[in-house]
Amino acid sequence: MRFLVTGGAGFIGQHVVRQLVQRHGARSVTVLDARTRAATGWDAVQGMIDDQLWRGDVCDPHEVRVSMLDAQPDVVLHLAAQSHVDRSLQQPNEAMIVNGYGTQVVASACATAGVPLVYCSTDEVYGPVVEGQPSFEGFSEGSALNPSSPYSAGKAAGELAVRAMGTSAGLRYAITRGCNAWGEGQLGEKLVPIACALLQAGRPVPLHGGGHQLRQWIAVGEFADALCTVSTWLAAGRLQAGTTVNIAGPCVASVRQVVLALAERAGVPAHAAVVDSRDRPGQDRAYCVTGDYLRRLGWEARQRLLDPQHLDRLLAAYRGSDVQLASYVEAT
DSSP: OOEEEETTTSHHHHHHHHHHHHHHOGGGEEEEEOOOTTOTTHHHHHHHHGGGEEEOOTTOHHHHHHHHHHHOOSEEEEOOOOOOHHHHHHOHHHHHIIIIIHHHHHHHHHHHHTOOEEEEEEGGGGOOOOTTOTTOOOBOTTSOOOOOSHHHHHHHHHHHHHHHHHHHHOOOEEEEEEOEEESTTOOTTSHHHHHHHHHHTTOOEEEEGGGOOEEEEEEHHHHHHHHHHHHHHHHHTOSOTTEEEEEOOSEEEEHHHHHHHHHHHHTOOHHHHEEEEOOOTTOOSBOOBOOHHHHHTTOOOOOOTTSHHHHHHHHHHTTTOOOOOTTTTTTO
16 A cells, blocks of 8 residues: 655654654655754654655645645645644635645546545644533534634645545545644654643753643644544445545643643742733633544553553653744743
8 A cells, every 4th residue: 555645754744754764665655844943853754764755735735736746645634734723824815725625626536537535634723622511521423614824724724625535526435533742752842742841951941831731632643643543444345435634632631631641750840930910812621532433343542641651751852852932932
């Protein structure tokens, strides 16, 4: 089986590529990636697949078409995105172009070539948990979309583009909606790398709105495993075309809980670990999705972010890393 992965040098993409190579061999995987600052795994992916790593933009129909012809994939995994919420607030047009229009380009190319598509969307398309529902167990795949940021609005637009190509052009597709991934190889403008680096440098971590927002967390390796599994099932006809699946994590914790847990493992007292900052616009109070659909098919994430061995591994991975606070502390 052959795979084309867009955004395959990014945080999640590099883990997807590694697992596909392990399962199917290096010559089975081609990557199209724009090599932006988010391509933290570029060198690692190049080491895995060599000249099958292509630099290109999913918003360029010609580059997407050429990569499809070169890869001759049995399935495309579309991960390329502008995925940073704070950055999307500053540059909303870019978020919509990459996440919406770029997905339309990829979906059109897949429909023309008759190749199935797995679109990696996000739990943020659901919007926040409704106030007054403390017992809410999570959004299901049939819940309404209610995005709050340009990032999630662009991802929702991408979903609609994929669905429209399924209806109008016969595209076979699956859409995944994943929660917050943690692990090695993440860009230094995201919470976990920032917290790990700052705490170990003796600096407090700025928390939007005090960091009380609840998030669902999944290990990036398990996230990648879910994407690889769904793509294989879709290509083999084991997953019905047009299916949407949540990729749920086993751990729900507030941003503040995560930072304080890291601080404890790093030996930093709680009073010195955080500094509260003004909340960012459109902040969602809580995200949570159910994982019942994939669980019924035999897949479930199990690694819990707050387990000490995982916290220690993250601290080691990001010790001394180059954090990028510019957009993260914009709200201070």
